Amino acid sequence: MKLLGGACLGLLLFASVAASTDPATPHQPVQPVTPPAPPPGETLPDWPATPVVPQPMPPQPAPKAVANLAAEELYVVQSDDDVQLLASPPGVVVVTKEQGPLKIRGLFVGNKIVSTRTYGKKHVFIVERVKPGDVELLLVPAGKVERRTVGDGDGPIPPPKPKPDDPPAPKPPEPATSFRVIFVYESGDTLTAAQHSVIFGKSVSDYLDATATKEAGRPGWRRFDKDAAAEKEQPTMRALWSAVRPQLTATPCLVVEVNGRAEIVPLPATPAEALATLKTYSGGK
């Protein structure tokens, strides 16, 4: 079972064009899809879904799929609503409830490095493993129940047993079979040294050379001026760019596509942070 934590970011769907590799084949128009807003009067906690807001956004933890929670890792859930986070069975994890806004420094689940994150919601739950075993987390907001299960890495995790009044269980993230990245910047602007290093640094480009999906033999990542036309690009890259370009509101930023879904995220602050962010999308490769 996977956990979805942190902030959701702007989503676009551009599937259905990835299979085309013939430059002469015309593309179907790409229609950005925006997830529907919650029904009037309904306020869900910041987990698992948040309203879709195109970038820019203040630095927040990137969305990530978490398979396992190690003993030294933190899994954090936040909400503005008065909710309770319950663990079942008890004793596998410790849940600490804190009042937000809150800065936390630690090793967050899915990351390889210690980092500092800010949680701006009123209620912040910190989940830490204290003994091996699977655990189901129950988030209870005003009569609603959301379920997640945390594994310990020892063997497959059985899915939770559905109950008649449960919402549909979230699907586990699919393996990244398609992974593309575009650094977007304004060529007339003056990038800071740090931004320059993220966009042009060798460590990031080496990583993308190794992991980005190739098209016509070229790794699927680019550095584009925000006004680039990309008309001569490979079909999938062209489709990706045409889908995200109208959604760009600020540069520099990062476009990440995984399995046909594209997100626009703020440019990470450092090359190390960029690598950590990209690994969360590529499945840790």
Added chain:
Amino acid sequence: MDFVIDDGTPEAETHDPAFARGLVPRDYATDPPEMFAPPSEIPLIPRSEWDARIAEQDAQESSLEHIWRRTGQPVLDQNPQGYCWAYSTGAAMMAARMAANLPVVRLSPHAVACKIMNFRDEGGWCGLSAKFAREYGYPSVTAWPERSMSRQYDRPETWADAANHKVVEDWVDLTAPHYYYQQLTFDQVATCLLLNRPCPVDFNWWGHSVCALRLVRVEAGSYGLRIINSWGSGWGEQGFATLRGSKAIPNSALCVRAVTT
């Protein structure tokens, strides 16, 4: 450190007749800077930041020279024609493609120079070829073989290929000695290079046009331009060199901001 050309370099080393040059100083009366975007649009990176930014580029291997070298693409070779003024722009466009991580395309500056000069071996300046690059583009060497002077390649397919390789985004004329003192020109080029925007640069002292890819710190308070020449890999340091002092102040310069994607 590397191959450095400065005020102490003997002219015999920079004017070797074995290597063709071909710069004709630009006549601003007939080709004014206004043909491109004004240089005042460039917010200069102050000199106080240069050392840190150069160190950051070194540490992250993020300069255009680093990026070019990682591609393994050999430097261009213009010889024996004096078409340096088309090669400086061609190299800048190749570097801009590399910076965007587009597929590496080896361009054919000979095609552009032949077309502009009607197949005569005549000199020019980088602004001349850059203007052509904006309007028609540079063909690849698959459409017009390297260093070919043959008219058989001057055909529609060649120029259709060239249209895939244009300077498309605003580009900035950095020259303007009429309006600015030359040191400002150097600072403008330095700013562009610190932001990975390649710059074709003309030097009257050299009678030559080359492509600047990187700003380097030669010693405390002294900076140079790391250039890629068009004399093949046998010259300088695999075709690269550093210009410093008065030798690094261009008489004419351009910045290629974006190319066809």
